[in-house]
Amino acid sequence: MKREFFLRALSEIDDDLLIEADVENKENKANAKNKARMLPFRIAGTAAACLILLVGVWSVFQGGMKKAMLDSAAPEAEFAPDRMPTEDAILGAADADGGHDYNYKADEEFSAATAGQPQNVKNAVNEYLAESDSAVRCTGVTEEKTNHARIACVTLTDDPGEDVLSALLEMVKNSVGADSVRFLLPDGTEIETIDA
Amino acid sequence: MEDRRIVELFLARAEEAITALNQKYGRLCRRIAMNILGNEADAEECEADTALAVWNTVPPNAPDPLMPYVCRIARNLALDRYRYNHAARRGSGADVLLSEIGDIISDTAGAEDEAMAKATAAAISDFLRGQRKEDRRLFIRRYFHGDSVELIARERGITQNAASVKLHRMRTRLRAFLKERGIDV
Numbered sequence: 001m002k003r004e005f006f007l008r009a010l011s012e013i014d015d016d017l018l019i020e021a022d023v024e025n026k027e028n029k030a031n032a033k034n035k036a037r038m039l040p041f042r043i044a045g046t047a048a049a050c051l052i053l054l055v056g057v058w059s060v061f062q063g064g065m066k067k068a069m070l071d072s073a074a075p076e077a078e079f080a081p082d083r084m085p086t087e088d089a090i091l092g093a094a095d096a097d098g099g100h101d102y103n104y105k106a107d108e109e110f111s112a113a114t115a116g117q118p119q120n121v122k123n124a125v126n127e128y129l130a131e132s133d134s135a136v137r138c139t140g141v142t143e144e145k146t147n148h149a150r151i152a153c154v155t156l157t158d159d160p161g162e163d164v165l166s167a168l169l170e171m172v173k174n175s176v177g178a179d180s181v182r183f184l185l186p187d188g189t190e191i192e193t194i195d196a
Numbered sequence: 197m198e199d200r201r202i203v204e205l206f207l208a209r210a211e212e213a214i215t216a217l218n219q220k221y222g223r224l225c226r227r228i229a230m231n232i233l234g235n236e237a238d239a240e241e242c243e244a245d246t247a248l249a250v251w252n253t254v255p256p257n258a259p260d261p262l263m264p265y266v267c268r269i270a271r272n273l274a275l276d277r278y279r280y281n282h283a284a285r286r287g288s289g290a291d292v293l294l295s296e297i298g299d300i301i302s303d304t305a306g307a308e309d310e311a312m313a314k315a316t317a318a319a320i321s322d323f324l325r326g327q328r329k330e331d332r333r334l335f336i337r338r339y340f341h342g343d344s345v346e347l348i349a350r351e352r353g354i355t356q357n358a359a360s361v362k363l364h365r366m367r368t369r370l371r372a373f374l375k376e377r378g379i380d381v
Contacts, residue, residue, distance in 0.1 A: 003294045006316065007293060009313045009316040019264060020336075022224075025351075026366060034366045084294070
């Protein structure tokens with residue numbers, strides 16, 4: 001049997017085998033067409049995914065850098081002359097009847113409770129101011145040290161008058177152990193400095 | 197157009213039958229012829245001859261399905277042309293096919309006749325039915341359609357080497373199968 005005869009015999013194989021092969025051929029062509037048609041979309045999708053990933057990585061990186069910068073920065077000063085805290089912020093939320101319950105302490109008790117803690121000094125000052133029916137409030141207490149003295153700086157929203165200042169002098173002097181107490185307005189203007 | 201409708205046109209001797217046939221199967225026939233002959237001009241001539249052959253044989257034939265009938269005619273016409281051109285056209289697609297067929301059939305095998313051809317075809321069909329679907333389709337694409345191993349491998353997403361190895365193994369198995377069936381190889 002010659003090879004060519006065999007090749008011709010192949011022509012006579014059953015129809016269903018030829019149809020099956022033709023179906024596969026058409027499927028392959030359709031798949032190839034679909035792949036080619038979808039290629040621009042696949043490229044665009046891959047590019048978009050890469051872009052989103054890059055943006056995400058960049059955001060995380062930026063956030064980390066910002067945090068590192070904040071951590072290394074000097075702590076903010078407590079004194080903020082341009083801020084005017086509300087009464088509730090100073091005294092705490094009002095009671096149901098709108099009043100503020102407070103407990104004024106004697107000098108010794110006051111000193112023991114607030115010794116060396118500016119925030120507690122500020123709260124105590126505001127308690128006294130409220131008890132005195134004064135509209136003035138304390139926005140901050142800081143401490144300055146020189147070669148010769150320790151000065152307590154108390155920032156008030158306004159000048160409360162000589163009598164109130166004298167009372168506040170005693171409170172602050174004893175609590176922080178200052179040699180002098182300087183009373184300031186929010187813009188830094190000095191109201192009065194009183195030596196302890 | 198559906199195959200049944202095309203056959204009806206041939207049976208009615210309508211001229212648009214040939215146009216419809218060429219529109220649906222012209223490219224396939226030309227491809228089969230091109231794979232065997234390796235020449236565009238000869239392949240186009242085979243395509244035209246195929247349409248004429250279908251016109252001359254339908255009726256009395258009323259093939260259903262139509263595709264295998266048309267492909268068979270195109271293939272045989274291409275092989276006839278190949279035999280006619282063989283001395284002048286070396287290296288055509290059929291040369292490569294014939295060299296591969298050497299794994300199955302030797303040129304010193306016995307004389308052929310129509311009955312032997314039919315028996316061989318039946319045996320090949322039985323053999324292919326016993327193979328996996330992917331291997332079956334691979335064999336037919338290569339040895340009936342004459343598509344190149346490179347094209348088949350690319351469409352299937354496999355390497356050319358993998359396709360060649362599969363075909364080689366199938367040829368070996370087919371040779372053993374034909375021997376068992378008593379067909380002179």
